[in-house]
Amino acid sequence: MSLWEYANPVKFMALSGRVLPFATLLAASCLFTGLIWGFFFTADDFKQGSTVKIIFLHVPAAMMAINIWIMMLIASLIWLIRRHHVSALAARAAAPIGITMTLIALFTGAIWGKPMWGTYWAWDPRLTSFIILFVFYLGYNALWAAVDDDDTAADLTSILCMVGSVFALLSRYAVNLWNNGLHQSATLTVTERSPIDASYYTPLLICIAGFILLFITLVLLRTRTHIRLRRTRALLARGSA
Amino acid sequence: MFTVKNITAQRGPRAILQNVSFSLAAGDCLILRGPNGSGKTTLLRTLAGLSPPSAGEINVNPEDIVYTAHLDAVKPQLTVAENIVFWHGIYQTAQSDTLKRFNLTDLAQRDAATLSAGQKRRLGLARLHISGCKIWLLDEPTTALDADHVAEFAQILTDHCASGGIAVVSTHLELPLPNAQTLDITQFAPTETHADPFLEGSF
Amino acid sequence: MFTVKNITAQRGPRAILQNVSFSLAAGDCLILRGPNGSGKTTLLRTLAGLSPPSAGEINVNPEDIVYTAHLDAVKPQLTVAENIVFWHGIYQTAQSDTLKRFNLTDLAQRDAATLSAGQKRRLGLARLHISGCKIWLLDEPTTALDADHVAEFAQILTDHCASGGIAVVSTHLELPLPNAQTLDITQFAPTETHADPFLEGSF
Amino acid sequence: MIPDLGKYATDVLSAYAIAILLLVALVAVSLRQSAKARKALQDAEQRAKP
């Protein structure tokens, strides 16, 4: 018995149906614990004051935003190589989650930036890269929505994801070059900051786990939705032959 | 020379035709028959290699095939003559009497945009002759042609087969092709076996 | 009800037909005949009011006219039903049995982009029925239709005329229309009088 | 109940509010789409059966 079996829609629906309640429960409890702990029971940082509490949203969201794209890339490659439909649909299901995570990272980061750097937005390479990632997500999502035929859409988005990954990476390097090359007064950047205090460490880990579990839950749920929609279309198409 | 074994022709997620098999030798002409929506276009596109069959196999050298679709592949901004020169360049064939055979001599210097429906179709069909390919796949080639030109085109088709060519033609009209076989494609309508993995089982 | 007097039909700079005259009363059906490029489409566009005649006059209420061209006026992104609802909205008519009459009921929820050539043509023709107009101008309406649907459409056309409608149809095919008159338009080919002012005199 | 957030209270609270709002919206949209898809599929299966 191989793992690929679950790439079959029927098998996947059965398995994911069983996993989903547990995933939901775990995700909810981790998020709840982590965020409550982080928000209510951590001390203020001596330099950042209470704003340090934003870390429990910002860091997990930022991590997920990047990792979800990587997951989509892997799923796309699986579709291109082995043509497992569920894999393509999982990539499709993940994109809106990635968009939300990117938005959360951007918003929380921006709000954090105001007290820390005195502005909501600076053209810091890291922040800029995030907007670029956001645009890649938008394009990927728009392409899925624009193509009518499901398999064609899966092919095209997979190819786009591949090419896009290469260029997202290239952009990252180019952006570094761009901002260091100019004599911009980068007073404080994300990379130059004191290491995280130990008391924030545990709740942060729990929050990260919560975000990962939330992602798993949502991907399963959304993939199931897309599988159902696919089947609906297939039934309708067959019915009206 | 051109054999098709048990292929399933697919359009979008749907299998439109299943277990299509036939075998054509030099000189054969096959007419595809079936009502609207039965899958003639789908089959021809599959044979032309545009959409791969989801099952079965096609034995043919793709370089031998030329395909004309519902659309004419005529560039409106180029003149009739320029259109012909272009396709000669693509197929790397020498120029010959194409203009005359397709009754386009008078129109040679006209922009293709100003052609009438039937004139444009003739220019589209001229590509068959230009290509020098042995196997012609034709999707309703005589649409928009008047009676005289239908007869003329049937003659071109007959000549092609007589000289060892092969043709697969979908049409709703009666074409005067004496030696043609007919294939009723409604017999290939898919049975209840699912080509779509999303139709298997239940959930 | 629909009279045409000595009109000259123009396409680009060229006069294609000259001195076309006819007069149709309620219940008449006129079939335009002529080989490719003789000017059927040009005449129909002129009658529909899309390109004004460069001479002569057309007596008709433009609101009574509905015209179907070589193209189907079908929106591929909308479903079949949505296409129909849209045209009802434009012509401000109530919805009726259009889907059934044009054999589209099974396809109602399909995106028009996925229709076969004949199915799409049927949806295009459905606009005639939707419009509720008395005068139908049809340019090769049966292109891409299979034999059964050609017969069905001929019936729809006959019914339309029988109930007091008027139809002008260009076609290369034999349509089973018992009471139709035929007009050979080759007789209107322009003589050597020039419509183009740049062809007068010499310089 | 709410801990003393000092002078950054609005910042922290709005960060949490926006993030949680976005998450809730995502979950809500996913659930709604799921319910819709489930119903559409049921209808389609019903129609396909007879």
Add this chain to the structure above:
Amino acid sequence: MLPLIKRDITLALRSGGGFGLALAFFLILILFVPFGVGPDRVLLATIAPGILWIGALLSCLLSLDRIFQLDAEDGTLDALATAPIPLTGLATAKAAAHWITTGLPLTVASAPLGYLLGLPSTGYLWLIASLAIGTLSLSFLGMFGAAVTVGIKRGGLLLSLLVLPLYIPTLILGAQTVTRAINGDNPTATLAFLAGLTLLTVALIPFAASMALRANLR
């Protein structure tokens, strides 16, 4: 006219439509400016009003060729022209639908994008007001350009060329309104001019467009 507007909005929301896309294009365009001219905040803030207006204008421009061309290609335009609605009504409906699906979202999106460029806080209100009024005129002028070029296959570039000069007054008045607001001058006069321009456009352009359509359908 209402079914037409409704259908155009539906089409814009469907696959390949232009609704969210114009927005995303606007975002990227704004993003490109710092990449091009560098991340200097003072510099960016100075050019922000102009860049925002040019960006909105270009985003609007890119969706113009959809206005009539899609309908012309599948024969719908011929059918609409012979249907019992006047061509001026058709033109107005098309422009209105274009504004709803393009100008309106662009206006809404301009504020956050302005922040990215560091637009001073006095400018936002005027930015939004000038864009809301100005994009309406852009939609009507663009619709006119689309009507003129409808016969030309993929005439997108030619269309842009025809329309851009027509956009100049709107651009100047719009950008000036925002610049004045930022510099502490009184921007109401330019905004009033802009409103007058838009009114004029909305009142007259449909007639010109219907003439162009008539000529192109021949």
Add this chain to the structure above:
Amino acid sequence: MLPLIKRDITLALRSGGGFGLALAFFLILILFVPFGVGPDRVLLATIAPGILWIGALLSCLLSLDRIFQLDAEDGTLDALATAPIPLTGLATAKAAAHWITTGLPLTVASAPLGYLLGLPSTGYLWLIASLAIGTLSLSFLGMFGAAVTVGIKRGGLLLSLLVLPLYIPTLILGAQTVTRAINGDNPTATLAFLAGLTLLTVALIPFAASMALRANLR
């Protein structure tokens, strides 16, 4: 492949083609900038490299949807795909023709337009070099975007959305090259990077594009 490039150039020179149009669009875009941001010469000179690069990029963008769409609409693409030329060859030919009809003229035109914006004299050589190399990569990436969106009617806006993020590294490196040259820094490193990027694009993108075409023709 040669007949294809030749035909594409012919078509671009014919009515409604994109040859002069991309140039004219570039010109107008550059003219728009002073209208938007004001006529301050120092300011204009500062933003000149970025604006020129963004302008060239947008002019290039606007002609992308012609690359495959026109051929798809009249059935030529189906016919070419079944003709005995490989799809990668087709893709390369299309991108090459696009560069010849768009990138090359834009590069040539950039110098006089740079003068209009008051670009300092040290920048011209680097502007031309970076544009000549960079637009080649833009053409190939754009061709890829066109191949992906060929099935979508009037997908111009979606095409832009897909392509623009891919353009970011090219834009940054290109504009940086010119900026550095003006500021007296050494621009060879960025130009070399840009050349490497272009090489990578030209070598790999045709394969991705042919996959996309294959999927779209199905």
